[in-house]
Amino acid sequence: MARLNHGQWILLPKNKGPGQPVLDDYLQQHARLFVGKPVDTWFEAGYFQCNDRTLTRESVLRSGDQPRLFRPPWEEPVVPDDIHIVHEDASLLVVDKPPGLPVTPTGDFYQNTLLHLLRAQTNNAALSPVHRLDIETSGLIAFAKQPDQRGFYQMQFQQNRIAKSYTALVFGRFPTKLTIIEMPLAKDSLIYTKAVPDPDGIPARTEVAAVAHDLDQDMSVLELKPITGRTNQLRAHCAGLGFPIVGDKKYGADPQLFLRWLEDKNTAAYLTRWRLPYQALHSRCLALDTPAGTCLALTSQRDVVQTWRDLLQQSARPGGADLN
Structure with missing residues (x-):
């Protein structure tokens, strides 16, 4: 609201x-x-x-x-509020975030953020995220419940000891035999927050665990596992191979379109190109160590693929998709 x-x-x-x-x-x-x-x-x-x-x-x-x-x-702008608590124990809270909800304050968002809403809901002002998800990326995200617990979980993310799996919908028929993407990344010269392929860039590696072609659309559903943890790595890797994520504004085929959108923020005007009002990227699985020495493995129950297909059908009708 x-x-x-x-x-x-x-x-x-x-x-x-x-x-x-x-x-x-x-x-x-x-x-x-x-x-x-x-x-x-x-x-x-x-x-x-x-x-x-x-x-x-x-x-x-x-x-x-x-x-x-x-x-x-x-x-502040209106944000979705269908936040699902997936796991909670004495030190950790894991929730399933909807797309369009920023994790922490940014730009015009301050109280309409996942962090503020969860702190109010749990009455815990010490709650803090131990990793990040883009505002348009949905799925599992973990929060430490106390400051002295944050480092334990954060270190696992920093050392790439967390097992993560993402579901993505990309334009085109992704090659089924491609199982590893090795593509160094560097900052783009036009859009400084964007990562682009560069042989002299920072090494980045992604596993492609599964590929399914959507016969009704010229698109593919992927299961991606980041082996390294570079910012925007999955989005940059898919775009760098010529298969940008559906709905991805920054990594779409036309960077000028993204720059125009930054000026007017009129997503509906560009839906014929992006096809979805947000990027089709979902943090589906998360596995991490607990202070007790066990492995905590969690899976999102959102059927995001069906949601994406429904939105694609809506955007193809006269009047376009409902962005609310």
Whole structure:
């Protein structure tokens, strides 16, 4: 549901300048953070603070000072709320996230996030995610219930000791004999948050565990297991082979389409190209070690393939898919 939040305090980068630069110098150093923002209004309202004092343009910042900025209350976008609890014990909570729900605050989302909703639902302000899922990716995601438990689980993800399996729907007839994708990745020169194939990039490896061709569509359903854990690895690997994930805006065949969408966020206008309002990628299985020394293996019960097929049928009808 849409909600007017209570505003947000945002920690800004620490001041690393020598001596005692005035705040204006600091703002110039970090100008990219304030492009198009009403900085003068924020100063008048007292929204810049540091060390429990309100800052003006003439304020002095010492080296190491970290200002913070208050973002006034705003109405957040509507998000889905069909969150399924898959597992809970003394140290861990695992839920099945719907697509379109961000895990942590980002952009226009602050309270309408999985983290905030779960903290409110469980009355546990210490709850924290131990890995990440994109806003449009659905499926299993794990949360540590206390700060001293987070490192135990996070280390398993960082060391690639977690067994993960994803279901994906891609454009085209994916080759059934391809079982391993070895494709180094680097940052794209056009879209800096995008990973692209690069022989000099960071090694990235994905197992293709299963391939099924959809006879009604020129598409394939894949079971993918990331062996390495690079950001956007599965999306980049599928796109790099010429089989982008259906509904994937950033990794679709036309990067200019994604850039236009960033400007207007009008997903419905581009559905004829993307076919789905979100990327068809689902975290289906998760297996990790517990503090007791056992292996916890979990599987999502969402029938995402059928959901994707239903949406594809809707998008093919006059009027398109229902994005709500």
